[in-house]
Amino acid sequence: MSAELFVYGGRKLVGARWRHYGRTPWAVDCLGVLVLAAAHAGLPFEDEPIYSQEPIDGLLRAGLQRRFGPPVPGGFRSMRQGDVPLFRWGNGPPTHVGIAANHPSGGLSLIHSNIVNGCVEQSFSKILVAAFVDCYRPSWYNAWAEEPSSHSEVPRWVPSSGTHSLAMP
Numbered sequence: 644m645s646a647e648l649f650v651y652g653g654r655k656l657v658g659a660r661w662r663h664y665g666r667t668p669w670a671v672d673c674l675g676v677l678v679l680a681a682a683h684a685g686l687p688f689e690d691e692p693i694y695s696q697e698p699i700d701g702l703l704r705a706g707l708q709r710r711f712g713p714p715v716p717g718g719f720r721s722m723r724q725g726d727v728p729l730f731r732w733g734n735g736p737p738t739h740v741g742i743a744a745n746h747p748s749g750g751l752s753l754i755h756s757n758i759v760n761g762c763v764e765q766s767f768s769k770i771l772v773a774a775f776v777d778c779y780r781p782s783w784y785n786a787w788a789e790e791p792s793s794h795s796e797v798p799r800w801v802p803s804s805g806t807h808s809l810a811m812p
Contacts, residue, residue, distance in 0.1 A: 645684050645783055646725030652683025653742040653754035659762040663696050671756050673740050677727060680742055680754075686783050697738055704729060704737050707779045714777035722751060722778045730774040737776045 653676050655668065662670035666678055674691060681688035689710060694702065707729060708714075715721045722728060722743050730739040741755030746766055753771060756762040765771075
């Protein structure tokens with residue numbers, strides 16, 4: 644259940660504009676998506692007090708490992724809903740994170756916020772797959788597998804007129 648709530652918390656932010664160190668439903672950066680989604684799900688998440696727009700070499704990865712432990716073995720192929728993927732654009736250090744979600748049309752999608760589009764959910768394109776570095780599974784995930792998944796208050800994605808909207812089961 645917590646994985647679903649974590650993803651739902653991220654989806655509630657879709658449409659928010661991007662803002663460095665944003666932690667509000669109307670302005671959020673990529674790490675802010677994780678912070679607010681975890682808060683929505685009632686899950687513990689240690690926020691970063693200060694960080695630059697372009698993380699210094701290794702600090703983002705080190706922060707993820709401190710929070711979630713080592714990367715998931717198997718990388719992209721092992722990723723599942725609720726995981727936290729890490730990305731690198733170009734040759735520099737990894738600088739971007741998001742939340743993996745089950746896409747309404749099948750496969751996985753990424754909920755993330757970037758300077759160009761703000762907070763969006765998109766399928767894993769070739770560009771995202773090529774930029775993928777590691778995947779982290781929050782420690783709370785172990786308990787998620789044991790929780791029932793048929794909670795009537797958790798919204799689900801329902802296709803509607805070519806777009807996706809939230810609906811209650």
